Amino acid sequence: MELSLQNLSVAISGNEILKSISLTVREGEFVSLLGASGCGKSTLLKAIAGIIPQSEGSVIIGGKSADMLPTHRRGTVIVFQDFRLFPHMSAAENIGFPLKMRGAARSEYAKTALELLEKVQLKGFENRMPHEMSGGQIQRVALARALAASPNVLLLDEPFSSLDVNLRQDMRSLVIRLQREFEITTVLVTHDRHEALTMSDRIALMADGSILQYDTPEKIFQSPASRQVAEYLGDASYLEGFVKDGIFKSGIVEFPSDKPNGLYQAMLRPSMVRIAPKGDKSFRIAELSYQGESYSALLEHLETGAKIRTLIQSPCPYRLEDKVALSIDTDKAILFPANK
Amino acid sequence: MKNKRSFFQKLILYTAILSIAAPVIVLLLWSFASRWAWPRLLPAGFSLRAFEELFGPHSPVMPVLLSSMGISLGVAVLSAAIGTFTARAIALYDFWGKELVSFGGILPIIVPGTAFAMGIHVVFIRLGLADTVLGVMLVHIIYALPYTVNIMLDVTRSVGDTHEVQSRVLGVSPSRTFIHVSLPQLMPGIMSSISMAYIISFSQYFLTLMIGGGSVKTFAVMMVPFIQSGDRTISSAYSLLFLASTAAVFIMIEALIKRFAFWRDKTE
Amino acid sequence: MARLYGKVSSALGNNHIMRKLEPYVLLLPFMLLGLLFFLGIGNALLQSLGYIPALGLSELTLSYYREILQKPALLDSVKVSLAIALVSSVLATVLGVLLCAAMVHTGIAGGWRLQAIKLPILVPHMVVALFAVTFMSQNGLLARTLYQLGLLGSQGDFPQLLYDQNNAGIIIAYLWKEIPFVAYFVLALMSSVSSTLGEAAENLGASRLRTFFHITLPLSMPAVKKAFLIIFAFAFGAYELPFLLGATLPKALPVQAYVEYVNPDLRHRPYAMAMNSIMLLLTLAISAVYYWLLRKDFKGTGGGRYEK
Numbered sequence: 001m002e003l004s005l006q007n008l009s010v011a012i013s014g015n016e017i018l019k020s021i022s023l024t025v026r027e028g029e030f031v032s033l034l035g036a037s038g039c040g041k042s043t044l045l046k047a048i049a050g051i052i053p054q055s056e057g058s059v060i061i062g063g064k065s066a067d068m069l070p071t072h073r074r075g076t077v078i079v080f081q082d083f084r085l086f087p088h089m090s091a092a093e094n095i096g097f098p099l100k101m102r103g104a105a106r107s108e109y110a111k112t113a114l115e116l117l118e119k120v121q122l123k124g125f126e127n128r129m130p131h132e133m134s135g136g137q138i139q140r141v142a143l144a145r146a147l148a149a150s151p152n153v154l155l156l157d158e159p160f161s162s163l164d165v166n167l168r169q170d171m172r173s174l175v176i177r178l179q180r181e182f183e184i185t186t187v188l189v190t191h192d193r194h195e196a197l198t199m200s201d202r203i204a205l206m207a208d209g210s211i212l213q214y215d216t217p218e219k220i221f222q223s224p225a226s227r228q229v230a231e232y233l234g235d236a237s238y239l240e241g242f243v244k245d246g247i248f249k250s251g252i253v254e255f256p257s258d259k260p261n262g263l264y265q266a267m268l269r270p271s272m273v274r275i276a277p278k279g280d281k282s283f284r285i286a287e288l289s290y291q292g293e294s295y296s297a298l299l300e301h302l303e304t305g306a307k308i309r310t311l312i313q314s315p316c317p318y319r320l321e322d323k324v325a326l327s328i329d330t331d332k333a334i335l336f337p338a339n340k
Numbered sequence: 341m342k343n344k345r346s347f348f349q350k351l352i353l354y355t356a357i358l359s360i361a362a363p364v365i366v367l368l369l370w371s372f373a374s375r376w377a378w379p380r381l382l383p384a385g386f387s388l389r390a391f392e393e394l395f396g397p398h399s400p401v402m403p404v405l406l407s408s409m410g411i412s413l414g415v416a417v418l419s420a421a422i423g424t425f426t427a428r429a430i431a432l433y434d435f436w437g438k439e440l441v442s443f444g445g446i447l448p449i450i451v452p453g454t455a456f457a458m459g460i461h462v463v464f465i466r467l468g469l470a471d472t473v474l475g476v477m478l479v480h481i482i483y484a485l486p487y488t489v490n491i492m493l494d495v496t497r498s499v500g501d502t503h504e505v506q507s508r509v510l511g512v513s514p515s516r517t518f519i520h521v522s523l524p525q526l527m528p529g530i531m532s533s534i535s536m537a538y539i540i541s542f543s544q545y546f547l548t549l550m551i552g553g554g555s556v557k558t559f560a561v562m563m564v565p566f567i568q569s570g571d572r573t574i575s576s577a578y579s580l581l582f583l584a585s586t587a588a589v590f591i592m593i594e595a596l597i598k599r600f601a602f603w604r605d606k607t608e
Numbered sequence: 609m610a611r612l613y614g615k616v617s618s619a620l621g622n623n624h625i626m627r628k629l630e631p632y633v634l635l636l637p638f639m640l641l642g643l644l645f646f647l648g649i650g651n652a653l654l655q656s657l658g659y660i661p662a663l664g665l666s667e668l669t670l671s672y673y674r675e676i677l678q679k680p681a682l683l684d685s686v687k688v689s690l691a692i693a694l695v696s697s698v699l700a701t702v703l704g705v706l707l708c709a710a711m712v713h714t715g716i717a718g719g720w721r722l723q724a725i726k727l728p729i730l731v732p733h734m735v736v737a738l739f740a741v742t743f744m745s746q747n748g749l750l751a752r753t754l755y756q757l758g759l760l761g762s763q764g765d766f767p768q769l770l771y772d773q774n775n776a777g778i779i780i781a782y783l784w785k786e787i788p789f790v791a792y793f794v795l796a797l798m799s800s801v802s803s804t805l806g807e808a809a810e811n812l813g814a815s816r817l818r819t820f821f822h823i824t825l826p827l828s829m830p831a832v833k834k835a836f837l838i839i840f841a842f843a844f845g846a847y848e849l850p851f852l853l854g855a856t857l858p859k860a861l862p863v864q865a866y867v868e869y870v871n872p873d874l875r876h877r878p879y880a881m882a883m884n885s886i887m888l889l890l891t892l893a894i895s896a897v898y899y900w901l902l903r904k905d906f907k908g909t910g911g912g913r914y915e916k
Binding site for chain 3: 346349350352353356357359360361363364366367370378379380381422425426428429433435441443444445446447448449450451452453454455456457458459460461462463478481482485489539542543545546560563564567568572575576579582583586587590
Binding site: 075077084088149 | 503505506507508509511513520525
């Protein structure tokens, strides 16, 4: 079902946690709420589910207002960070629980539980108890249980952060696969930008209780609405300069721009910068750190002192203090008004 | 040095255990003693006189014992239930008067039993509750509540409401959530509360005497005149029966706790 | 009943008002019983002030209190109750803490030894009275043992511990129940403090004795103080043991109060209530002091259970 938030505000003990949030998630869409801790994303999830009351605004599910509906009638199922499997029930009983409570016959919900267990690759785990399972297994059961509840909207509250790093990728793929198969409107809360970028149809970047930008991952990455957004999504380097008569000039690069005259900073992603085989060796390598597949290098312009980041594929033929030339792809550079 | 200290502490421990066990063993001896006069350290002879009297065909003991156990079990279950709901309110909600409730909750422990009993007696007479089983049960419950509320507070806080929230978002109504998700997890605490309240009720003498008058006879009330009488064999037999029946109830409840809580030991 | 409440709640919708009402609904039985409780106490206080309409007494007066506090016999009852409660509680607390320390340091986590220490909980005071008679009377096992060992000449040589003004028998009887109670009550807190902070202290070089007195014991004090208050209040106001083991005179307050209460001359009623009220006010005063003390403890260490 489509999920729509209209001017949703939430205040707790006098503090405004969410400030007039408006957002629409289309049916079957996968949206991430991305932001640092404290930005209000988990609170938003709980307000959608009705666990926390809103002070203003509306939650609309499938075209109908859910404001008067108690939590258990909204169909907004949350998978929590701590998974919360019921300790006194086996895996199959946990999964079958929502169906059992709706009055389904035992044969019916037992069968569904088995099917879902297979879907999350836990065949044979029916009678395992939560205290007998590993973190990854517990999460898969939690996911299966959420699916068993036939959610109108699936809400995931940082479900991967308690897992081992190696496990996360597998879990993410599983979630995406199931989400597409069941066509469930899904909202994922995360602080991990990589997670948001790889999984989402759209990302809502949040800070301080408001949404800074809501767009597809590509658009947010390439056309960030502000420095804050840009920096949350990836490394960024800035070149000081100004725009005059349609051209942006800095001590290092020049390119056309339709921005009004004034002082600006050009934002460059590491991917836009490469060490060039030929050209003016006007940069020195100020920092070099090994990251496995590549090196992260900080290059300093000898003349202006401007600092730019880039990646160098392993093996790295350069060393600290080497002088190099840079080739900068300015097509995708974004201009922000200079900081006051 | 370490051995010396550890020895001293083991000494304390086993002295305590011995001091606890000795009277109970002597109780056993006295129950079956036919004659045990000065200055003997062990009975001169054994007999089943006391038990014949206790369990004899005209003895009122068994009916009174069983009805007392019934009354106390009723008190125990009700005290545990009320304790559960009260603890739930205090642990999971914020409301005006919360501190007052917490303080008020321990008052029956602090307030002298005789003061309360004599004060409420008149109230009960006017309410028609004096000399009734219901009246006796009510005062027992008032007495047991501080203990059950305290136990359930600990348990409710430790279980928390995270699983309840999870259950509700899965589409399960609050009442069914409580029955299927919260209650099983609270069971060990509820069983503990039942045990505690049972023993408090079953052991009551003055309160039952006061409120029950002559009409409500519990095993404890029936026992006391024998203890005053000086017939050590009979009083010991009564006491033994008291302890045995209480121990039986306790063991049953402990077994139920183990059955319900098997998963807790492993997750914690 | 939970189902009915749930249905009503769902029907009225996700209302904030319903949510606000929930705790009060849950507290209803507790409140009703609390009301009964306060009615009882209030009634006792009223009657102690002479207000018994049934007897035609409707003037409030402190005269009954004055009489009690002036009559030496009744004042003696107060002293006896206080003495019994104080001596037994202080001893029980000290020895109980000692026993608890022994339990913690020998690492008894469960098993039969813990169950043995919990055994006195099952034993009602009247049976403890029987134990007292069996062991401590002049015809009791203690006397017989001493006689067999040649330390006692005859029955009459054994001191009167029961039915005597020294009330020694009563005190020892209370100790039998209360030392294990204190030990068990403090056990959870003391073992958690000992296993975390105590271990840390020993790691830093403190001897076991110093660790106990400087770290473990002070941090266990909230539970110790609570236990003391509970057993003091109980010993002060309990009926059974002084009734079964006490001297003819002076009687402990609870027993004396009951004597006045069942006096067929109903004009003795206010005396009974005045005695009850004196007990009540004393224990309330002590619990007020206790709460004041304990609030400090809460600010310091976080209260009854030690948590990181």
